[in-house]
Amino acid sequence: MITLYGSNRSRASRCAWALEEVGAKYERNMMAEPGALKTPDFMKINPNGKAPAMTDGDVNLFESLAINLYVAKNYGKAPFWPANKADQAKAEVWTLWAATEAEPRAIGMLVERVFKPEDKRDPAKAAAFEEELKPRMAVLNDALAGKDNLLGKDFTIADLNVAAVVAAAVPAKFDMGPYPNVDRWLKAATSRPAFTKSRQ
Numbered sequence: 001m002i003t004l005y006g007s008n009r010s011r012a013s014r015c016a017w018a019l020e021e022v023g024a025k026y027e028r029n030m031m032a033e034p035g036a037l038k039t040p041d042f043m044k045i046n047p048n049g050k051a052p053a054m055t056d057g058d059v060n061l062f063e064s065l066a067i068n069l070y071v072a073k074n075y076g077k078a079p080f081w082p083a084n085k086a087d088q089a090k091a092e093v094w095t096l097w098a099a100t101e102a103e104p105r106a107i108g109m110l111v112e113r114v115f116k117p118e119d120k121r122d123p124a125k126a127a128a129f130e131e132e133l134k135p136r137m138a139v140l141n142d143a144l145a146g147k148d149n150l151l152g153k154d155f156t157i158a159d160l161n162v163a164a165v166v167a168a169a170v171p172a173k174f175d176m177g178p179y180p181n182v183d184r185w186l187k188a189a190t191s192r193p194a195f196t197k198s199r200q
């Protein structure tokens with residue numbers, strides 16, 4: 001049995017999306033008790049004391065995007081987890097791109113513009129993250145030119161992992177105007193039934 005730890009206010013929402021996408025059966029532990037992330041029992045699953053974590057039988061996993069690759073590989077059918085090794089490698093490339101290139105800037109903007117209390121926000125920091133995100137959005141926009149999705153026609157784990165990260169730029173007030181391919185693709189990704197179900 002799979003258990004996903006963490007609420008939709010955390011990056012566990014990404015993993016819920018992946019689990020819904022593949023139709024896996026899973027339980028949810030929202031970790032709602034204060035201090036729940038730092039209990040010795042939970043720290044055995046994720047020694048970082050952070051959400052999300054996932055258990056699948058005796059397999060303990062953390063890192064949201066790695067959890068999603070596991071879900072896609074083990075429970076997804078092609079094309080969601082691509083059938084050929086070149087496309088599987090591309091899914092991993094885009095996942096690492098999301099984690100290292102897009103996420104620090106998109107989440108940085110969100111933290112400085114939305115998450116922090118107004119008197120603690122740093123507009124200069126937010127603007128710096130925004131400037132850094134622009135060339136990365138241009139890379140993503142070019143990759144999506146003339147294609148419905150990153151690997152071609154089909155929606156794959158590459159799209160889910162990148163969209164789950166890049167979506168943070170929208171509430172952070174990033175202007176998608178110059179990136180119409182990203183805008184169109186992100187709207188399509190977040191209109192999928194599995195995305196909607198994962199938010200309920």
Ligand SMILES: N[C@@H](CCC(=O)N[C@@H](CS)C(=O)NCC(=O)O)C(=O)O
Pocket residue numbers: 009010011012037049050051052062063064065
């Ligand atoms: N890179 C990790 C980040 C995990 C993370 O920072 N989780 C946040 C919530 S989204 C958390 O648990 N924060 C609470 C804390 O650090 O105590 C992942 O993608 O899973």
